[in-house]
Amino acid sequence: MRQCFHRRAVLKALFTSVASTIILSKSRALAQGDPLPSWRDGKAKQSILDFVATVTREGSPGFVPVSQRVATFDNDGTLWCEQPMYFQMLFALDRVKTMAPDHPEWKEKEPFASLLKGDVKAALAGGEPAVLKIIMATHAGMTTDEFEKIVKDWIATAKHPVTKRPLTEMVYQPMLELLTYMRASGFKTFIVSGGGIEFMRPWTEATYGVPPEQVVGSSIKTKYQMQDGKPVLVRLPEVNFIDDKAGKPVGINQHIGRRPIAAFGNSDGDRQMLEYAAGAPGLHLCLLVHHDDASREFAYGAESKIGTFSEELMSEANQKGWTVISMKNDWKRIFTNPLDVHP
Amino acid sequence: MRQCFHRRAVLKALFTSVASTIILSKSRALAQGDPLPSWRDGKAKQSILDFVATVTREGSPGFVPVSQRVATFDNDGTLWCEQPMYFQMLFALDRVKTMAPDHPEWKEKEPFASLLKGDVKAALAGGEPAVLKIIMATHAGMTTDEFEKIVKDWIATAKHPVTKRPLTEMVYQPMLELLTYMRASGFKTFIVSGGGIEFMRPWTEATYGVPPEQVVGSSIKTKYQMQDGKPVLVRLPEVNFIDDKAGKPVGINQHIGRRPIAAFGNSDGDRQMLEYAAGAPGLHLCLLVHHDDASREFAYGAESKIGTFSEELMSEANQKGWTVISMKNDWKRIFTNPLDVHP
Numbered sequence: 001m002r003q004c005f006h007r008r009a010v011l012k013a014l015f016t017s018v019a020s021t022i023i024l025s026k027s028r029a030l031a032q033g034d035p036l037p038s039w040r041d042g043k044a045k046q047s048i049l050d051f052v053a054t055v056t057r058e059g060s061p062g063f064v065p066v067s068q069r070v071a072t073f074d075n076d077g078t079l080w081c082e083q084p085m086y087f088q089m090l091f092a093l094d095r096v097k098t099m100a101p102d103h104p105e106w107k108e109k110e111p112f113a114s115l116l117k118g119d120v121k122a123a124l125a126g127g128e129p130a131v132l133k134i135i136m137a138t139h140a141g142m143t144t145d146e147f148e149k150i151v152k153d154w155i156a157t158a159k160h161p162v163t164k165r166p167l168t169e170m171v172y173q174p175m176l177e178l179l180t181y182m183r184a185s186g187f188k189t190f191i192v193s194g195g196g197i198e199f200m201r202p203w204t205e206a207t208y209g210v211p212p213e214q215v216v217g218s219s220i221k222t223k224y225q226m227q228d229g230k231p232v233l234v235r236l237p238e239v240n241f242i243d244d245k246a247g248k249p250v251g252i253n254q255h256i257g258r259r260p261i262a263a264f265g266n267s268d269g270d271r272q273m274l275e276y277a278a279g280a281p282g283l284h285l286c287l288l289v290h291h292d293d294a295s296r297e298f299a300y301g302a303e304s305k306i307g308t309f310s311e312e313l314m315s316e317a318n319q320k321g322w323t324v325i326s327m328k329n330d331w332k333r334i335f336t337n338p339l340d341v342h343p
Numbered sequence: 344m345r346q347c348f349h350r351r352a353v354l355k356a357l358f359t360s361v362a363s364t365i366i367l368s369k370s371r372a373l374a375q376g377d378p379l380p381s382w383r384d385g386k387a388k389q390s391i392l393d394f395v396a397t398v399t400r401e402g403s404p405g406f407v408p409v410s411q412r413v414a415t416f417d418n419d420g421t422l423w424c425e426q427p428m429y430f431q432m433l434f435a436l437d438r439v440k441t442m443a444p445d446h447p448e449w450k451e452k453e454p455f456a457s458l459l460k461g462d463v464k465a466a467l468a469g470g471e472p473a474v475l476k477i478i479m480a481t482h483a484g485m486t487t488d489e490f491e492k493i494v495k496d497w498i499a500t501a502k503h504p505v506t507k508r509p510l511t512e513m514v515y516q517p518m519l520e521l522l523t524y525m526r527a528s529g530f531k532t533f534i535v536s537g538g539g540i541e542f543m544r545p546w547t548e549a550t551y552g553v554p555p556e557q558v559v560g561s562s563i564k565t566k567y568q569m570q571d572g573k574p575v576l577v578r579l580p581e582v583n584f585i586d587d588k589a590g591k592p593v594g595i596n597q598h599i600g601r602r603p604i605a606a607f608g609n610s611d612g613d614r615q616m617l618e619y620a621a622g623a624p625g626l627h628l629c630l631l632v633h634h635d636d637a638s639r640e641f642a643y644g645a646e647s648k649i650g651t652f653s654e655e656l657m658s659e660a661n662q663k664g665w666t667v668i669s670m671k672n673d674w675k676r677i678f679t680n681p682l683d684v685h686p
Contacts, residue, residue, distance in 0.1 A: 257555030
């Protein structure tokens, strides 16, 4: 695999070098001029370029001052992969295994017993209550500083169960370019995810360039206290806020206090966030990533349990003129890792 | 008053002009070099200058990268005046009067009946439940967009009951300089107030240079819904979060996700915020504004019902080396309005 990658990289470099000699001026113009090189030319890419050009053109009727250029991005399935299960669930399952020696009672207690036997399906058969039990057991009971360290240590080595790549390489290269492009165009970029806010913050800055204070997510309650004379926040096994569906506009208002004019999602969980952005008084850009590339990523939609993209959402998108990105057709490259560059 | 101000301004301008001719080089150096011109030289000012110099000096052991330069500021009594009552309470009382024609039942119902008769003391005699009734009646039941407009319209004309000045001129000039200085030194400045988050956001950017997404405060719940086909958030008469005392570190973690290294307050309500900042692993700056200037502002402390500065807080500050600012001695000027410049 590694050798193959090297050979391809060398060939690619060679090809690029020859090509650039032949069509030097054109390739230079393209390289300098295209802020979204991993996006194929087409309706989706053009809708982004047109929107940004209009809101940043001073004097134009669509001009938006920098202070109001707020863009919100869902995370799971929009910025990084969410299959075969949410990566935060991978974290929770790993935590259960790590913590098991301190919890002998888990051997007899569901959903932990099944998990420890390696039967994830049986463990999650209990639905939301089972998931909550796993989340609370693994996400609460420590200080926020301790939890941050646990997440940082985990993400540094965690691998995707199918591709075996680091999870931070399972992020979408076209979306990284989009984040950079929006920021270069004066936008403040926020993550607005159903995932845990404190699960994301330890790595979003390095991975996406989004600092902790620009991450909005679901949370559990915390309590301020002195521990051995040190002021800490202890994470409690109690839901504080669910940042999903109708919760997303609520979370956006709570954290950002402005209505976004650009919103990016991939599922029914993002519907209200996109509607909310579409309710902005001026121009807006609403965009949905459609997972339709079974060979380079995963293909799923209305039938999926994770990242459901329902027929209703698709019809709302079409009716309202939201941009639907076909990963298969609109993206030259899926992941940041160059292995999956398709010609 | 106005004439007097004009004469003083002219005299001052003249004096400045003459003085600057005489000691040109020195005054130039001072004007260019002093980021806190309304602060008198002394321990308080020096503690700020030293702290900022150390954390921004690359290569020094106290150096802090820009991304971790987080400073949090209380609002009432720290950035603007809070006497004779919190300005948000002035807003609520004005709202009760404005809304009264639509609420004939208030004539017979406390705390509204007393308020409408002009007896604020009797209305607030009911304590916290009475205050909550007034807040919910005046702060809930509309969309967030509508509430923003109500606050903006109100703050544009609201006057202080004693000085009769616009409330946005009742902000402390030395703290404005401090906000600017911290930002110029790479700090991200946040407001962390017990006041309502949506009461502050409509005017903090123009007044303090702090954008809505950097305001943390108390909040009521909101609910996402479609109103005549428009996506809105409706404000509900239900407490969501109280950002005071032990709630401040919780709010800071929820919104910012990093521990501040500089925190500024003025009362027992800020104690835990300062403790939390003091728990940062490296250098930190904790600072309390002490209202001890009866002639230029108000003098109050442990005995006050608003902005209580208890003996315990003072002794904790002294013991931990927090900076206590004497408004009387450390500030040349109190308010932004030049009328109160004392020689």
